[in-house]
Amino acid sequence: MRRELVCLWCLQENIVSVTQQQILESLSKVPSPRGALTNAGVLSAITIVKDKVYFAINVDAGEVKAWEPVRAQAEAAVRAVPGVAAVMVALTAERAAGAAPAPRSGIAPASSHRSPGAGAPSPMSRQAAIPGVNAVIAVASGKGGVGKSTTAINLALGLRELGLRVGLLDADIYGPSVPKLIGTSARPELDDNRRMVPLAKFGLAVMSIGFLIDPDSPVVWRAPMVVSAITQMLRDVDWGELDVLVVDMPPGTGDAQLTLAQNVPLRGAVIVSTPQDLALIDARRGLAMFTKVEVPVLGIVENMSYFQCPHCGTRSDIFGHGGARDEAERLGVPFLGEIPLHMDIRATSDAGTPVMVSDPQGVHAMAYRAIAVQLLDQLRP
Numbered sequence: 570m571r572r573e574l575v576c577l578w579c580l581q582e583n584i585v586s587v588t589q590q591q592i593l594e595s596l597s598k599v600p601s602p603r604g605a606l607t608n609a610g611v612l613s614a615i616t617i618v619k620d621k622v623y624f625a626i627n628v629d630a631g632e633v634k635a636w637e638p639v640r641a642q643a644e645a646a647v648r649a650v651p652g653v654a655a656v657m658v659a660l661t662a663e664r665a666a667g668a669a670p671a672p673r674s675g676i677a678p679a680s681s682h683r684s685p686g687a688g689a690p691s692p693m694s695r696q697a698a699i700p701g702v703n704a705v706i707a708v709a710s711g712k713g714g715v716g717k718s719t720t721a722i723n724l725a726l727g728l729r730e731l732g733l734r735v736g737l738l739d740a741d742i743y744g745p746s747v748p749k750l751i752g753t754s755a756r757p758e759l760d761d762n763r764r765m766v767p768l769a770k771f772g773l774a775v776m777s778i779g780f781l782i783d784p785d786s787p788v789v790w791r792a793p794m795v796v797s798a799i800t801q802m803l804r805d806v807d808w809g810e811l812d813v814l815v816v817d818m819p820p821g822t823g824d825a826q827l828t829l830a831q832n833v834p835l836r837g838a839v840i841v842s843t844p845q846d847l848a849l850i851d852a853r854r855g856l857a858m859f860t861k862v863e864v865p866v867l868g869i870v871e872n873m874s875y876f877q878c879p880h881c882g883t884r885s886d887i888f889g890h891g892g893a894r895d896e897a898e899r900l901g902v903p904f905l906g907e908i909p910l911h912m913d914i915r916a917t918s919d920a921g922t923p924v925m926v927s928d929p930q931g932v933h934a935m936a937y938r939a940i941a942v943q944l945l946d947q948l949r950p
């Protein structure tokens with residue numbers, strides 16, 4: 570297994586931080602059932618975000634127990650590296666293809682969640698939680714076409730890589746793109762209780778309205794129908810045990826979106842925007858919508874942030890740059906990170922193998938991974 574460490578934040582902000590060398594050196598002293606941990610072929614890519622280090626140890630399901638002490642030792646070894654403020658090492662069991670890894674989320678169950686700083690129950694706890702699902706997060710955008718679905722699936726994959734059990738619900742009733750993004754339009758089967766079973770793909774539990782309707786027939790639904798269809802997909806689907814369910818919301822801030830934000834038991838929302846002023850105005854509306862229904866905004870992602878020429882490497886800020894970061898600062902919400910406009914992201918998405926799957930060690934996967942890490946930080950109690 571190839572190991573790589575790229576600290577995007579450091580690259581972007583020139584912050585001198587912990588180095589790959591330091592982490593690998595500390596891990597080389599950790600013994601495992603297969604010799605030194607660095608030679609055991611079980612380490613995932615290592616992600617560093619500022620002074621936080623995250624990686625996974627991937628073992629067979631039957632070996633998890635034997636490796637738990639190794640995980641703990643690895644965490645302790647990395648924590649002792651000067652400059653490291655936090656470490657998360659996930660132990661993931663690669664079971665049958667498509668199965669989710671063993672959980673180690675640290676995410677409080679839905680029922681125990683409260684709005685930050687508030688003594689009163691959050692709106693989420695006023696709605697019935699989804700049994701077995703710890704946290705539901707919405708990926709939303711004020712307008713269509715900004716890359717919300719692409720961001721949603723790559724973030725879901727990034728969270729899974731951090732050792733979480735993750736589901737993806739494509740609630741974009743007006744243009745479900747998840748079937749294309751995962752390269753399948755198979756129909757979900759029913760279980761013994763006549764509940765739909767999500768498809769298992771890339772280790773995610775996936776459900777989309779696109780699995781149920783003809784992709785070529787336009788869907789013209791009024792807001793109550795949209796809400797009812799999505800509520801069914803949330804509650805009449807056998808999601809099993811999930812740490813996080815990522816909901817790819819329909820774009821916009823109309824009635825349907827508002828009602829959804831009110832009716833889905835959301836832990837929080839991630840807003841995707843491109844850097845143009847017009848997109849940012851819509852992103853601001855999205856933010857206002859979630860604030861109105863008291864759903865915390867977990868952060869803003871700037872997609873298509875800049876274009877880097879694949880031939881000469883020249884960077885062009887086609888839509889301007891940094892608008893979403895400035896906007897996040899102005900509005901007092903976290904800025905989760907930026908994703909460049911790149912042909913590979915479009916091509917891999919269109920080919921049904923998101924960039925986190927097709928090029929997991931590449932710079933784009935690293936960018937999504939860094940955002941997933943920031944997001945996980947927001948989700949922890």
Ligand SMILES: Nc1ncnc2c1ncn2[C@@H]1O[C@H](COP(=O)(O)OP(=O)(O)OP(=O)(O)O)[C@@H](O)[C@H]1O
Pocket residue numbers: 710712713714715716717718719720741744746819820872873908909910911912914915916918919
């Ligand atoms: N960073 C990126 N670089 C290049 N292409 C991208 C990027 N992000 C998304 N795309 C492409 O842009 C198009 C729209 O993306 P996507 O479907 O994710 O947007 P969306 O906001 O979900 O759209 P809608 O809400 O209208 O369905 C797709 O072809 C996708 O591959």
